[in-house]
Amino acid sequence: MIMDASSIIIEADDVQYEEELLRNPFSVKHWQRYIEHKKDAAPEKLNIIYERALLQMPGSYKLWHLYLRLRMEQVKGRCVTDPEFESVNNTFERALVFMHKMPRIWIDYCRFLMNQRKITRTRKTFDRALCALPITQHNRIWPLYLKFVMLYNIPETAVRVWRRYLKLCPEDTEDYISYLMSIGRLEEAAKRYEWCVNTDSFTSKYGKSKHQLWSELCELISKNPQETSLKNAEAIIRHGLQRYTDQVGMLWNSLAEYYIISALFERARDVYEEGLRSVMTVRDFTQVFDAYAQFEELTLKKRMEEVGIEVDVEEETELELRLARYEDLMQRRPLLLNSVMLRQNPHNVLEWQKRVTLYEGKPKMIVATYMEAVKTIDPKQATGKLFSLWVNFAKFYEENNQIVDARIIFERATEVLYVKVDDLASVWCEWAEMEIRHGNEEEALKLMKRATAPPPQKVAYNDESEPVQRRVYKSLKLWSMYADLEECLGTFKSCKAVYDRIIDLRIATPQIIINYGMFLQENSYFEEAFKAYEKGISLFKWPYVYDIWNTYLTKFLERYKGTKIERARDLFEQCLEKCPPNYARNLFLLYAKMEEEHGLARHAMQVYSRATKAVPPEEKLSIYNIYLQHAQQIYGVTKTREIYQEAIDDLPDEGCREMCLRFAEMERKLGEIDRAREIYAYCSQICDPRITPEFWAKWTDFEVAHGNEDTMKELLRIKRSMQAKYNTQVNMMSAQMLASAGSVAGTVSDLAPGAKDGMRMLEARAVAMNKEEQMSTSVAPSAAGGSKIMFVRGSTTKRDDEIPLLLPLRHLLPPIIVEE
Incomplete structure (x- = not known):
């Protein structure tokens, strides 16, 4: 705007401002006060003031910024064809002469041009801004520039602008890719994706991983092969197969889909087949196989729809071929899945066996599979029993009557460096069994002799550093089979030598010792058999030696019966010296049986008595029953009284009750009613009426049959006493529980009145029951004459109420005293 001095009209109110400006023409503050004074004046007048101010101070950013905002406000709402817009544009241009380093001026100017829809001029202005501003301020221009180029349908311009921008900010490549996909430029998008993936320094602004x-x-x-048309599309996907091994199935399907959409169906089949042959996990295999099966099914269905009902010979052949291809794929699934498992772990013996099963009916494939398996599997990494693979391989030749080839396989199997000695021993045993099946017993013996031959230098059986071939000579499995073969096919001398060798190698088990002894006895070498048993006894400790002792003693008694009674006693004593309680029962019974049949009855009773102390508590009752039975048979009923008394003292409460009842019944049958009554009274001290009502019922029946009014009263008195005693125990436990609860909630004095009364009642009841129990501590002796049983406290100084209630009552009673 060119100002004319005549056009400046100064009003009276403006004089003071004009005077100030004459004195200070370069003061922004004075010009702002003047502008503020004229803010309600006509726009032309206000613009003149701004022009005068900028004429004085053309480098003032503040004045230019306020002036440009004012000019844009003045044209707001007008048509963009109004000449005033161009006047504002010129003002911006004049401002940029001085303000070309101010990004805000450029941004306002570009936004003002965008509103005018001046596309080319706006683009050039953005370019001028980028050229004028330093690069550190470009980040303020680019967002608006990108918004501008994407606002209109000018894809080529937008792409070029984006490319320039990405040189400055490559981290926004994903936004560029989104824009490219929106305008259909997929090839450029694919290239940018490729750059993102291959550039290690690139980091997604949206947090996406490389995968x-x-x-x-x-x-x-894969979904846009024509649009992308990358020459290295397959190479890109295959590179992903090597890089992202956890998504192999999806990538194979993507590559196949790429060729399917490109109408290259045979190439897609090749990709699927290659994928099935290369995947390493069942999940990836399932993804590829399902996609492959779906592709074949869809192509078959599509072809059938295209052909229709009437087909010629050529079309029918094609349909049959497609159907056969689909059926073959479904039939190959188990084999393909097995290949996946073997690729995961090529040393998995079980999977190789499954593969052989899948080739059933195809001998050549079975042999090839076995050969590949034995070449592939590393014995040290094998999962499963590797020797079984070799054995089955040999058996396959044996089933096809190729014994010579089976022997070759077994020979090679014995040279494999197995991890365990037992595996090699199993191979030797299977080889020997094959020879036996075909009637080559001598060859089987030679194999066993060869397998058990010691190495030139002795090695430790557990030395893992030595190969199994040098340690197999100590395998018990080999020696056991060798001994069995010698027993069946060899001589007595050779078989005995084998057993002796087993014992010398110190690899014998109790069963081997027993078998050796039985073999010697079958050949009438009894003393040799007993020596073998004794060798076994010296080799093993309890409890492993139990079976040897049992067999030794049984066979010794069968052989000599009562002719060598002292030697038999020595053997039994030697056996029982260190015998654990769990194994003592049968040995004591065998000892007692020998004494009854060939020795002295007194000795037999001593053995039974010792047995009652040697066996575990849960077996004592059965031993006492046997003891009583044999004592009654040998000495009569009266001799069993001592045994009954001993059993009552020794057995736990449950067994003690049973013995008391039986003892009382025996005395009743003998007519000793008073003795029976005393036994009932003794037993009552361990019988809680609430828990053992059957005992009190039997005693009541006894008194009804044999007692009188006094004895019945005594029974009732004792029963009440026992009820009070056991109730006292329960009440004391309750009192202790209440006391412990009171210690948590507060003392008794802190309880409520009802709670205090309850405590006093419990205490009073406990004292009363305790007194009643003290009055009934002794059992009155029988008034009848004759022999009787008396129960007396063990200590006369200790009161009954001082006896601990937590101990079983039976342990507080003295033994039964018998008076003749």
Whole structure:
């Protein structure tokens, strides 16, 4: 705007401002006060003031900024064809002469041009801004520039602008890719995806991993092969197969889909087949196989729809071929899955066996599979029993009557460096069994002799550093089979030598010792058999030696019966010296049986008595029953009284009750009613009426049959006493529980009145029951004459109420005293 001095009209109110400006023409503050004074004046007048101010201070950013905002406000709402817009544009241009380093002026100017829809001029202005501003301020221009180029349908311009921008900010490549996909430029998008994936320094602003970007790239390529038309599309996906091993199935399907959409169906089949042959996990295999099966099914269905009902010979052949291809794929699934498992672990013996089973009916494939398996599996990494694979391989030749080839396989199997000695021993045993099946017993013996031959230098059986071939000579499995073969096919001398060798190698088990002894006895070498048993006894400790002792003693008694009674006693004593309680029962019974049949009855009773102390508590009752039975048979009923008394003292409460009842019944049958009554009274001290009502019922029946009014009263008195005693125990436990509860909640004095009364009642009841129990501590002796049983306290100084209630009552009673 060119100002004319005549056009400046100064009003009276403006004089003071004009005077100030004459004195200070370069003061922004004075010009702002003047502008503030004229803010309600006509726009032309206000613009003149701004022009005068900028004429004086053209480098003032503040004045230019306020002036430009004012000019844009003045044209707001007008048509963009109004000449005033161009006047504002010129003002911006004049301002940029001085303000070309101010990004805000450029941004306002570009936004003002965007509102005018001046596309070319706006683009050039943005370019001028980028050229004028330092690069550190470009980040303020680019967002608006990108918004501008994407606002209109000018894809080529937008792409070029984006490319320039990405040189400055490559981290926004994903936004560029989104824009490219929105305008259909997929090839450029695929290239940018490829750059993102291959550039290690690139980091997604949206937090996507390299794998996610790769997946998006593969999906873009596979679904849009014509649009992307990358020459290295297959190479890109295959590179992903090597790089992202956890998504192999998806990538194979993407590559196949790329060829399917490209109408290259045979190439897609090749990709599927290659994928099935290379995947390493069942999940990836399932993904690829399902996609492959779906592809074959859809192509078959599509072809059938195209052909229709009437088909010629050529079309029918094609349909049959497609159907056969689909059926073959479904039939190959178990074999393909087995291949996946073997690729995961090529040393898995079980999977190789499954593969052989899948080739059933195809001998050549079975042999090839076995050969590949034995070449592939590393014995040290094998999972499963490797020797079984070799054995089955040999058995396959044996089943096809190729014994010579089976022997070759077994020979090679014995040279494999197995991890365990037992595996090699199993191979030797299977080889020997094959020879036996075909009638080559001598060859089987030679094999066993060869397998058990010691190495030139002795090695430790557990030395893992030595190969199994040098340690197999100590395998018990080999020696056991060798001994069995010698027993069946060899001589007595050779078989005995084998057993002796087993014992010398110190690999014998109790069963081997027993078998050796039985073999010697069958050949009438009894003393040799007993020596073998004694060798076994010296080799093993309890409890492993139990079976040897049992067999030794049984066979010794069968052989000599009562002719060598002292030697038999020595053997039994030697056996029982260190015998654990759990194994003592049968040995004591065998000892007692020998004494009854060939020795002295007194000795037999001593053995039974010792047995009652040697066996575990849960077996004592059965031993006492046997003891009583044999004592009654040998000495009569009266001799059993001592045994009954001993059993009552020794057995726990449950067994003690049973013995008391039986003892009382025996006395009743003998007519000793008073003795029986005393036994009932003794037993009552361990019988809680609430728990053992059957005992009190039997005593009541006894008194009804044999007692009188006094004895019945005594029974009732004792029963009440026992009820009070056991109730006292329960009440004391309750009192202790209440006391412990009171210690947590507060003392008794802190309880409520009802709670205090309850405590006093419990205490009073406990004292009363305790007094009643003290009055009934002794059992009155029988008034009848004759022999009787008396129960007397063990200590006369200790009161009954001082006896601990937590101990079983039976342990507080003295033994039964018998008076003749």
